[in-house]
Amino acid sequence: MSTPLAETKPDPAAVRVTAIGVAVTFGLNGVAVASWFARVPAARDALGLGAGALGLLLLAMSAGATLAMLTAGEVTHRLGPRRAVWVSTAGVSAGLVVTGVAIGAWPSVPATAVGLFVLGYGTGVCNVAMNVEAAAVERVVGRTVMPRFHAVWSLGTVAAAGLAASAAWAGVPVTAHLAGVAVVVLVGTVVAARSFRYGGDPVGAKGGSGVLAAWREPRTLLIGLLVLVLAFTEGTANDWVAVAFVDGYSFGPAAGAVVFGVFVATMTFGRVVGTLALDRWGRVPVLVVTMVLAIAGVAVAVLGGSPAVAVAGVALWGLGTSLGFPVGMSAAADEKSRAAARVSVVAVIGYTAFLAGPPVVGLLGDQVGILRALLVVPLLLLPALALVPVMRPPTRSPTHPPTRLPGSTASR
Incomplete structure (x- = not known):
């Protein structure tokens, strides 16, 4: 654009x-x-x-x-x-x-x-x-x-x-x-x-944007569905992890903010080092591992018992959440000629999580408490693991090798 x-x-x-x-x-x-x-x-x-x-x-x-x-x-x-x-x-x-x-x-x-x-x-x-x-x-x-x-x-x-x-x-x-x-x-x-x-x-193209066509593409919709779950995983932590620890572990507001900081810190670390893992092993295995880490992290945060163990679970949760949304955007943009349309569709589907997430967790929290309501995250992530293969890049022609500049270690 x-x-x-x-x-x-x-x-x-x-x-x-x-x-x-x-x-x-x-x-x-x-x-x-x-x-x-x-x-x-x-x-x-x-x-x-x-x-x-x-x-x-x-x-x-x-x-x-x-x-x-x-x-x-x-x-x-x-x-x-x-x-x-x-x-x-x-x-x-x-x-x-x-x-x-x-x-x-x-x-x-x-x-x-x-x-x-x-x-x-x-x-x-x-x-x-x-x-x-x-x-x-x-x-x-x-x-x-x-x-x-x-x-x-x-x-x-x-x-x-x-x-x-x-x-x-x-x-x-x-x-x-x-x-x-x-x-x-x-x-x-x-x-x-x-x-x-x-x-x-942007230079206006004479043709249409292709957004309507993208809404009819099975792979694009499946990527959007997976991104929705991954965005829900991240957004739930953003909205509720501080409150959950204040209510569930009797943390003060300042300590709750620190727990939120633990989540974003490990998510940041995952984004810094995750590109190396993606270049070496590819999207599918890396996403499977990170999603499993997120599942385990939420479970430990909720069921860990002691505050220290629970905070360690939040750290795993942040690490497991780090690559989901960015990799989804990359997968939607695999084909340059259709990237804008597909990314827009995936983004709209993914952002539905930020609409649905706060009230869903909040209403569950009214029934079982905010801390236990967080368990909805692994319940969604587990079946979403079956969607990870849609992130695999389409086969590329070998006639266009990646460009490597001095000092770079991997192509885009």
């Missing part, structure tokens, strides 16, 4: 500056999202919500993100990645401020829902726009760098979890915390995105 790159060799210094700008944008987006997730227990207490009501409130952010997935392509097409990132990040910051005020200064569930919807929509559009620029940078440098950008996003979530834990320990009000994050994210992203120069605007 970008303009063809110029035939002349780009200036390495300019590419490096753009790559840094993209990385900073990814990291700050992660900071924004995780800052909210880490303060969910405090929001629940301030608003006096039960598990089911909290699940419905979390649905507001998921609804905004899902709407973003349906419209972000058009927004990025009309504005270009740089302006789309600027505008969407303004929405992210506004959403954080409204949410913080509606939780702490003037508690209001409807106002919180509005803030979360704006936060979700801004985050979704920013994700698409910054990935467009990241893909263009990857084409310019001629080797795989996309996983590094996503790892920086995860590092941003780790930093945000640590900051949230510190803020909770220090007694910093949620309003002040989220407002401060909003200012940093907005200013930092505006500065970082000024370096965007390779994504450009």
Whole structure:
């Protein structure tokens, strides 16, 4: 979704500056999202919500993100990645401020829902726009760098979890915390995105987008179904792991934020080292192993008994979750000519998990407690293992060998 790159060799210094700008944008987006997730227990207490009501409130952010997935392509097409990132990040910051005020200064569930919807929509559009620029940078440098950008996003979530834990320990009000994050994210992203120069605007093709045809392709739909389960696995941890440990293991809000940080830290580690495993053993065996790790991790987190064992389970859960969604996007984009249509279909199916996940776990939590409600994750992952073979890349022609540059160890 970008303009063809110029035939002349780009200036390495300019590419490096753009790559840094993209990385900073990814990291700050992660900071924004995780800052909210880490303060969910405090929001629940301030608003006096039960598990089911909290699940419905979390649905507001998921609804905004899902709407973003349906419209972000058009927004990025009309504005270009740089302006789309600027505008969407303004929405992210506004959403954080409204949410913080509606939780702490003037508690209001409807106002919180509005803030979360704006936060979700801004985050979704920013994700698409910054990935467009990241893909263009990857084409310019001629080797795989996309996983590094996503790892920086995860590092941003780790930093945000640590900051949230510190803020909770220090007694910093949620309003002040989220407002401060909003200012940093907005200013930092505006500065970082000024370096965007390779994504450009897409060249409009005369033919159709192929999205309707993609909805009729069995492999695309099966990839989408698997991505839905994997997104549910990740999203459940994002939304509920801190609350589950506060309720199930009598952790304080700050300690709950630390547990969330453990999840995102191990997920980040998995994304950094997972590309090596994928290059060596391929998608199918690596995904099977990681999904089994996630199944075991959730089971240990819920049934481990002691807090220390349960936290170790969360670490396994994060590691097992790390590669699912990114590999699903890669599988949908295996054929370049149909990549955009198929990725859009898989993304819409996958993001359904972020709509359904919060209320499903919340309603189950009303019956059995949030901690035990997490067991719905392995119950979905176990049958989903049968879908993993659809991730196998189609046979490629040997007439187009992968491009290897000095210092690169594997092709894309």
